Amino acid sequence: MSSTKSIGVFIVLLLSVxxxxxxxxxxxxxxVITSSSATTSTKLTMSSSDAxxxxxxSDHVLFDLPVSNNGARVRAxxxxxxxxxxxxxxxxxxxxxxxxxxEYLALSPQGLMxxxxxxKQTPLANGMKHLxxxxxxxxxxxxxxxxxxxxFQPDNPRSNQxxxxxxxYLTTIQGCLYKPASRLPLGDYADRKSAISAFQKxxxxxxxxxxxxxxxxxxxxxxxxxxxxxxxxxxxxxxLPKFDSSQPPLPPKLNxxxxxLRTNDSVFAKIYDEIMDTLVTSWEETNHRWDSxxxxxxxxxxxxxxxxxxxAKEIPATIVKEDEHILAFKDINPxxxxxxxxxxxxxxxxxxxRKASAEHTDIxxxxxxxxxxxxxxxxxxxxxxxxxxxNDGYDGGQExxxxxxxxxxxxxxxxxx
Ligand code: AMP
Numbered sequence: 001m002s003s004t005k006s007i008g009v010f011i012v013l014l015l016s017v018x019x020x021x022x023x024x025x026x027x028x029x030x031x032v033i034t035s036s037s038a039t040t041s042t043k044l045t046m047s048s049s050d051a052x053x054x055x056x057x058s059d060h061v062l063f064d065l066p067v068s069n070n071g072a073r074v075r076a077x078x079x080x081x082x083x084x085x086x087x088x089x090x091x092x093x094x095x096x097x098x099x100x101x102x103e104y105l106a107l108s109p110q111g112l113m114x115x116x117x118x119x120k121q122t123p124l125a126n127g128m129k130h131l132x133x134x135x136x137x138x139x140x141x142x143x144x145x146x147x148x149x150x151x152f153q154p155d156n157p158r159s160n161q162x163x164x165x166x167x168x169y170l171t172t173i174q175g176c177l178y179k180p181a182s183r184l185p186l187g188d189y190a191d192r193k194s195a196i197s198a199f200q201k202x203x204x205x206x207x208x209x210x211x212x213x214x215x216x217x218x219x220x221x222x223x224x225x226x227x228x229x230x231x232x233x234x235x236x237x238x239x240l241p242k243f244d245s246s247q248p249p250l251p252p253k254l255n256x257x258x259x260x261l262r263t264n265d266s267v268f269a270k271i272y273d274e275i276m277d278t279l280v281t282s283w284e285e286t287n288h289r290w291d292s293x294x295x296x297x298x299x300x301x302x303x304x305x306x307x308x309x310x311x312a313k314e315i316p317a318t319i320v321k322e323d324e325h326i327l328a329f330k331d332i333n334p335x336x337x338x339x340x341x342x343x344x345x346x347x348x349x350x351x352x353x354r355k356a357s358a359e360h361t362d363i364x365x366x367x368x369x370x371x372x373x374x375x376x377x378x379x380x381x382x383x384x385x386x387x388x389x390x391n392d393g394y395d396g397g398q399e400x401x402x403x404x405x406x407x408x409x410x411x412x413x414x415x416x417x
Pocket of ligand 1: 306317329330331332333334341390391397398399400401
């Protein structure tokens with residue numbers, strides 16, 4: 001834990017999809033990578049004033065950090081099999097100048113963690129000098145050290161289904177838990193909310209693959225599925241409540257499995273401590289990472305408004321347009337012959353326009369597209385154009401704190417006041 005902490009204070013963002021800044025003293029110019037021409041040995045080296053000193057003389061070097069989600073599955077294997085540092089030494093990618101350094105990119109072309117340097121070639125390595133996909137690294141180590149410790153059941157179809165589903169459908173959305181708003185949208189998902197909902201749906205799908213018996217996902221014996229899914233569930237368990245505290249982060253069977261591993265399996269307890277230590281001490285307390293993640297820890301807790309009741313159809317309104325995202329209805333006190341309000345069904349923090357962030361790009365676009373369509377509708381009383389207004393805050397004369405677009409028309413407007 002203490003070593004985790006000491007690393008933790010230097011790192012800003014340490015998940016596998018996140019850049020690590022170069023650290024002073026390890027500039028990319030100070031390192032060289034050499035490969036011996038023989039197929040039996042490849043040594044990573046760092047230049048020094050005298051001679052190139054090897055970065056490690058171990059058989060394998062795993063480039064990884066304690067908070068790395070995908071690296072954690074490989075660490076679980078290393079810890080469970082009790083591999084020595086001669087077998088696999090775990091080194092921070094910062095020693096190679098960070099994830100985006102040329103040296104590291106030579107090992108891991110996507111600049112992600114983990115990466116494995118194979119320094120002692122065996123037939124199983126098949127000439128590969130480095131590997132950079134966590135599932136591939138995990139399976140290589142399971143094969144290389146097959147005779148040591150638990151097998152992790154690399155051929156169990158239940159485990160493989162979970163591993164594959166996790167890597168293809170879950171990890172690819174995981175950024176929704178911690179990506180800053182400025183880096184939205186999230187892949188296929190226009191906003192964090194829909195990405196989180198897809199993430200939770202896939203957790204439920206994976207839950208359906210679990211065995212009904214035993215402490216582990218595939219029964220009484222640990223499998224690669226446990227090693228792959230457990231770290232992701234640490235992130236989910238810790239972060240999902242930051243966005244929505246109204247429902248449990250993990251579905252029930254997965255939650256029981258997760259709690260069991262965390263409390264009754266010392267290796268998974270260690271993985272849990274490694275990841276949580278950085279998430280809490282570095283991300284939350286030191287780097288205030290959550291400040292840049294919209295709504296994380298600062299949910300929409302403003303009082304509801306009369307518009308919620310209109311959305312819930314608890315009070316009547318003359319609705320003129322409705323879809324999954326927006327509702328448009330006639331203003332009860334029209335100030336023009338045609339006066340329609342367009343609102344998001346889910347306020348999602350948008351009490352007023354000044355609360356808008358990149359998270360809201362999609363819904364703001366939808367409101368304006370709907371306003372344009374309404375302004376085109378002669379049956380609603382619109383003629384040749386409309387005035388589209390958003391009142392914001394006290395000075396803007398806003399009365400209802402649920403963002404809304406006024407679409408005004410049916411007459412020629414005068415100059416703006
Ligand atoms: P604003 O001043 O921009 O906050 O606008 C709020 C608008 O909501 C006003 O034009 C009100 O007339 C309108 N409004 C308030 N209550 C209702 C309601 N129950 N149905 C329709 N419009 C409403």
